[in-house]
Amino acid sequence: MAAPLAYALIATDLDGTLLRGDDTPSERSLATLARVVAAGARHLVVTGRPAPRVRPLLDVLGATGLAVCGQGAQLYDAATDRLLWSVTLDRETAETALGKIEAEVGQVYAAVDQDGVDGQTLIEPGYLMPHPTLPSVRVERRDELWSAPISKVLLRHPDLSDDELAAAARSVVGSLATVTMSGPGTVELQPCGITKATGLAMAAGHLGLGRSDALAFGDMPNDIPMFRWAAHGVAMANAHPELKAVADEVTSSNEDDGIAVVLDRLFPDR
Known part of the structure; x- marks a missing residue:
């Protein structure tokens, strides 16, 4: 055996x-x-x-x-x-969470991963991909990020460290989303829980x-x-x-x- x-x-x-x-x-x-x-x-x-x-x-x-x-x-x-x-992150909820974070720390740059096996990664002006080898599509305005269901939002701040941005996001987002930090330059909002x-x-x-x-x-x-x-x-x-x-x-x-x-x-x- x-x-x-x-x-x-x-x-x-x-x-x-x-x-x-x-x-x-x-x-x-x-x-x-x-x-x-x-x-x-x-x-x-x-x-x-x-x-x-x-x-x-x-x-x-x-x-x-x-x-x-x-x-x-x-x-x-x-x-x-x-x-x-x-599980998708409600897009209105994501917008609300972003607004609360920016009220706390100033402008952030955002990207989203769309849901589905063929979903795209959309990035707004100013957002830099932490993994430049991964494909992404740049949009002209933030509201274009919400064009299709999303699984999460990725955030970057021009000055704050990842730890500082994650801590600030957790302090204001509450139950709107789960805040995670998954790598250098990668603070994320995902569905709560x-x-x-x-x-x-x-x-x-x-x-x-x-x-x-x-x-x-x-x-x-x-x-x-x-x-x-x-x-x-x-x-x-x-x-x-x-x-x-x-x-x-x-x-x-x-x-x-x-x-x-x-x-x-x-x-x-x-």
């Missing part, structure tokens, strides 16, 4: 975690994940990126199952190229698995709910201090195969 798996569900963030600075996973990471999946574990991408921006990476990973996208607002099935579940944990829990349920089965890897504060839900949370060496503070362990950086280091220990090659 085969030995039981250390964890049956491996949940990995993408940016700053599985992906290196050039937006690619290392050969070692790919090989280790493939070996762990062959041993019977399920690998689940859990990312802030919307489904259309995840699809090409799933092809690289050879993933044909589920992926949690949009900070937990989307459950995407790569096999059928469809969303099994999605939606986090990576809600998406991960739903995906795990679809797979017949639970929180005791889950090992999670991440690098930013938006991964905190996922760490609190999973049985074991591993922060990268390059992780934000807030995530390291709640992690069960810290591995090496995303540039140094931090995920593979842990998985090779927990799933030794036999």
